[in-house]
Amino acid sequence: MKILSIEFMRNSLENAYDRLKDIYFNTSALKAVRMYSPRDSVDLEVWSLFCAVIDFQIPVIGWLIPMLSGLCEEIESYGLKFIDLVYDLQLARKIFSTFDWSSDKKGFKHRFVNLDDLICFLTSLKKMLTNYGSLGNFVRQLYEEAVNKGLKEPIECVIKGLACELRSHFLNVYKKAGILVPDPSGNSAFKRLNLFLRWMVRPYPDLGLWNFIDKKFLLVSLDTGVLRTVSRVFDVKFPGGSVWKNVLKVTKLFRNINSEDPVKYDYVFSRPAIMGYCAKDPARNRCYLCPLNEICSSASLPFKPKVKPLTSSKERKILDEFLKISGDKFDEVKTEYPVGGKSIDVVAHDRDCNWYVMEVEEKLNYTAIGQAVTYRKLFTEIKKIRPKAVIICRDAPLDLKTACEVDAGIEVILV
Numbered sequence: 001m002k003i004l005s006i007e008f009m010r011n012s013l014e015n016a017y018d019r020l021k022d023i024y025f026n027t028s029a030l031k032a033v034r035m036y037s038p039r040d041s042v043d044l045e046v047w048s049l050f051c052a053v054i055d056f057q058i059p060v061i062g063w064l065i066p067m068l069s070g071l072c073e074e075i076e077s078y079g080l081k082f083i084d085l086v087y088d089l090q091l092a093r094k095i096f097s098t099f100d101w102s103s104d105k106k107g108f109k110h111r112f113v114n115l116d117d118l119i120c121f122l123t124s125l126k127k128m129l130t131n132y133g134s135l136g137n138f139v140r141q142l143y144e145e146a147v148n149k150g151l152k153e154p155i156e157c158v159i160k161g162l163a164c165e166l167r168s169h170f171l172n173v174y175k176k177a178g179i180l181v182p183d184p185s186g187n188s189a190f191k192r193l194n195l196f197l198r199w200m201v202r203p204y205p206d207l208g209l210w211n212f213i214d215k216k217f218l219l220v221s222l223d224t225g226v227l228r229t230v231s232r233v234f235d236v237k238f239p240g241g242s243v244w245k246n247v248l249k250v251t252k253l254f255r256n257i258n259s260e261d262p263v264k265y266d267y268v269f270s271r272p273a274i275m276g277y278c279a280k281d282p283a284r285n286r287c288y289l290c291p292l293n294e295i296c297s298s299a300s301l302p303f304k305p306k307v308k309p310l311t312s313s314k315e316r317k318i319l320d321e322f323l324k325i326s327g328d329k330f331d332e333v334k335t336e337y338p339v340g341g342k343s344i345d346v347v348a349h350d351r352d353c354n355w356y357v358m359e360v361e362e363k364l365n366y367t368a369i370g371q372a373v374t375y376r377k378l379f380t381e382i383k384k385i386r387p388k389a390v391i392i393c394r395d396a397p398l399d400l401k402t403a404c405e406v407d408a409g410i411e412v413i414l415v
Contacts, residue, residue: 009295010258012292013268013292016268016292017264017267019291019406020271020291021205027270027274029051029054029060030199033207034207036082038081041134041136042083042129042134043081044207045134045135045136045200046082046086048196049135049196050121053192054110054180056192057110057111060274066102067108070100070101071095071099071101074095074098074099078095085122086122086129087126089123093115096108097115112179124167128166136209138162139158140210140212142158142162143155153219153248155194155217158197158213159190159193159197163181163182163184163193181193187245188244189222189223190244194219194220194247195221197213198263201213201215202261216255216259218251218263220247220250220254220263222242223242224241225270225272226269227246227250228278229269229273230253233269233295233296233298234253235298271291271407272290272291275403275407277289277290278290287373288369289366289408290408291406291407291408293408294376314362315362318360318393319335328351329351330348330349330356331349339383340378340381342375344375345359345360345371346392354388355388357389358389359375359390359392360392361392362393362395363394363396364396364401366400368391369400372389372390372391389408389410389411390411390412391404391410391412392413393412393413394415396414
C-alpha cells in the first residue's frame with residue numbers, strides 16, 4: 001500500500017469537501033431541516049432532532065426529503081410550526097395521518113416507525129422542554145459536566161445522556177423506544193444522534209446553532225456505508241461493524257487528519273456509498289467518480305486507456321478550438337504526453353504555473369472520466385505535482401457533467 005502524507009490526505013479531503021458542501025443537501029435530511037422556517041431556536045432544535053431520528057432505512061432522496069417537505073407545507077398551511085405539534089399531540093396525530101406529500105402517498109410513512117412511535121416521541125420532547133426549556137439547555141448541562149470532569153470524549157456523555165433522557169419519558173407510555181432512540185447500555189453507534197449534534201454545532205452547511213460545544217469533540221455519524229468507505233480508503237478492518245467502539249476508531253482517524261474539525265469529513269465519506277460509487281460488491285464500484293479516489297487504498301480503474309490519443313481529426317479540431325478560446329493562457333502544450341507507459345491526450349502548463357492533464361472527446365463519457373482520473377494520479381505520483389484535470393468536449397449530459405465536476409473534481413469545458 002502506498003503511504004500518503006497527512007498533508008496530502010488533508011488537502012485532498014479539503015478539496016472534495018469544498019466541492020461537495022453545497023450539494024450535500026440533495027442527499028441528506030439536512031435539506032428538510034434547512035428548508036424549514038422555525039419560530040425560534042427551540043423550534044429549530046426539535047424539528048432537527050425529529051428529522052435526524054427518523055433518518056434510517058428509507059431512501060433519503062426519493063422518500064424522506066419529499067415526505068418532510070410535505071409535512072412542512074402542511075404545518076405551515078395551518079399557520080403553525082413544528083413545536084406546536086409537540087404541545088398539541090391531538091393535532092400532531094391528525095396532521096401526521098393526513099398530509100399529502102406525493103400523488104399516491106398520504107400521511108407519514110416509514111418502514112419501521114408508526115404513528116404511535118411519533119406521538120410518543122413528541123411526548124418525550126414535550127416533557128424535556130417543560131423540564132429544561134430547550135434541548136440546547138439540557139445538552140449544555142451534559143456537555144459542561146463532562147468537560148468539567150475532564151472526560152476524554154465529552155460527546156459520548158452528551159449522546160448517552162440525551163438518549164437516556166429521551167427514553168425515560170418515552171418508556172413511560174410506550175415500550176418501543178429503541179426504534180427511535182437506541183439503548184445507551186447497548187452497543188449502538190448512535191448514528192442519528194451524532195448526526196443531530198453535528199448539525200447543531202458545525203458551521204455551514206450545518207446549522208452552527210450551538211456555539212457552546214467545541215467541534216473538535218464531535219464524533220462521526222457512522223453507518224455501514226461510511227464504515228465501508230473508511231475501511232477501503234485507509235485499508236483498516238473494523239470488526240463488529242457500525243458499533244460504538246468503531247465510532248471512536250473512525251473519529252480518531254479523522255482527528256489525525258484534522259484535529260480541530262474531524263467530522264467535517266462525514267460529508268466526503270458518506271457520499272461514495274450514497275451515490276453507489278463505493279458499492280458493497282466491489283465489482284460494482286465506480287472508483288473513477290469517487291471523490292476519495294486519490295487517497296483510497298482500494299481504488300481501481302477498470303478500463304483500458306487509449307494508446308494513441310488525438311489520432312482523430314475531430315479531437316484535434318476540438319483541441320484547436322479550445323486553445324484558440326484560451327488565448328495565451330498556456331505557455332506550454334504537449335500532446336500524446338508519455339507517463340507511466342501511457343499517453344495522455346494533452347499536458348499543459350499555464351502562465352500561473354499550474355499543470356493540466358486533459359482528455360479530448362467528442363462527448364463526455366465514463367471512459368474519459370476514468371482516463372482523466374488515472375492520468376491525474378499518474379502525473380502526481382511520477383512528477384510529484386498534482387495537476388488540474390480537464391475534459392474538453394462538444395457535448396456533456398448534465399448529470400454526468402455534474403458528477404464529473406463535483407465528485408471526481410474534473411473540470412468539463414465545452415467548445
